[in-house]
Amino acid sequence: MTVRSESVSFESEGETLRGEVYLPSGARPEGGFPAVVVTGSWTTVRQQMPALYARRLAERGHLALAFDFRGYGDSSGTPRDVESPDQKAADIRNAVTFLAGHAQADPGRIGALGLCAGAGYTAAAAARDERLRSLALVAPWLHDAELVEALYGGPEGVAVRRKAGEEAARRWRETGEVTYVPAVSTTDPEAAMYGPFDYYLDPRRGAVPQWCNRFAVMAWPGWLAFNPIAAAPEIHAPALLVHSEAAAIPEGARRFHEALAGPKEFVWTTGGQLDFYDQEPAVTTAVDAAVDHFTATL
Template sequence: MTTSDGYTFALDENVERTSVRFKNRYGIEVAGDLYVPKNATGRLPALAVSGPFGAVKEQSSGLYANEFARRGYVALAFDPSYTGQSGGTVRDVASPETYTEDYSAAVDFLGLQDIVDRDRIGVQAICGLSGMALTAAAADSRIKAVATASMYDMSRSMSRSYQDSYTPEQRHQVVDYLSRQRWKDAENGTYARGLHEVPFDEAGNLVEADSIFPETLPADPNPVLAAFYDYYRTERGYHPRSINSTTAWTATTPMAFFAFPLMANLDMLAPRKALLVAGADAHSRYYSEDVHKTAPDTVDLVIVAGADHVDLYDRKDLIPFDTLDEFFTKNLA
């Protein structure tokens, strides 16, 4: 339920939250909330936190940051560029490169804080910002450890669809649709909205829409749709600045994710460590499992019994914070 201050969770009584701004290397101003334990002394370990894809810092990432601060970390929850309260001229456009850069910019900011130990900075990512977090860590050695929850590989998701189910013909159809949409946007001088994971209907036709979720659920909804809807469109997690709660991404957003795969240099993460957390019942579980297979000596995998994908957004009874805390304590030593 959204609180009176606009957050979908209550601030812990032992934590202080401050609104902050910092710039990435492209000059885009990124908006964040800095969570710090009250009465903290010395230099503390710190975490940059973001996600899910299409969410804002007042939702899941803030909840995670609040919990980590309660446990003794300085935690920065931030809105990626072009979304929420962050800057960027075209609103609600996603970029694999820029979103990856935003994590490094968050590390820049954290490393300038007197209360932060620069040698103990990690990243916690949720859902669709997880691929960017792992990509950032592979290229930025200041990130000493990275954890994800309900990881999505957005490049794989957009360019190949769920469970890599696009046929080669469908992939070409999506690229053609995105390419033609660019001319439409150029002619209109505006940026149309569209589905970032472009589906096909039962007749094999590409589906277009200007909002991610319907106003109301159908009588017998797809379970994955129902789970996302229950978070983004109800009191549980609704926020008016969240793309997923209110609208859709720019229609041409998937183009960059076809062109630039995430996590291509995951081997560069070693000897640093990653921890991937996935729900046993999550439709997205295979993303974490596949990444784990590519680097089992660097990447650990935790499967949470009884949890689906969305449960790890805000179900504190299911999110394994003790395990995450233990991971960061060990790897940010």
């Protein structure tokens, strides 16, 4: 199906968020298209994996929105590039408000698809917003305090990052200066993601011009304290998880799935974490599962 897109903007907590709505080419059905908010991994902008998934959903008959969070990409908001789970969850809820008022969308059939960290933000948003009627979480990064310690070098590694974040936040409050490190690097061990994360560094994949590859150090305490698994008992909307044992923290996905309060489905497949961002067959597997899920539940 041919897809058309339109540039849009909407408000979130006093800031202007910008994005694209991807629309199926067919005539608007009575009541409007089912609509999906699409979000990607941490530090990213809409031109990366959100745009790919939004377009693929529109090809299958769903209106889909990909947007830049506050302080990222083309959206307003300062300080820039601060990975705030609370802010991002609020931005998703405001994206739902935008879609509920979109002329082509059915306000009673709004869902969300979150990839990687976007899955956690989507979960946090859904726990507080019953307008989100269905969720699809792809290669979800879902952690709790125990998993955070395992991921970041034990209590000592967590403490080092938390202290650095607190010092960076104090510096920002006192001077207005934001301390940044690379979001991804193969040479700088201070990077938020240190290692061969090829998706982000390859201009043929995720290294798009709109992505500035930086992480505000002040964000560490909020990220380390974030517990999207705790949101699961508050989520009553039907939820699909698509994941792989070779992708990020499958144990977190299992804990989250077990704790969900509403109808739930798990699709285990193959592929590494970065494969789900733009590689086949991982993307098609995830999109097919999400479309089947949204068709049944929206």
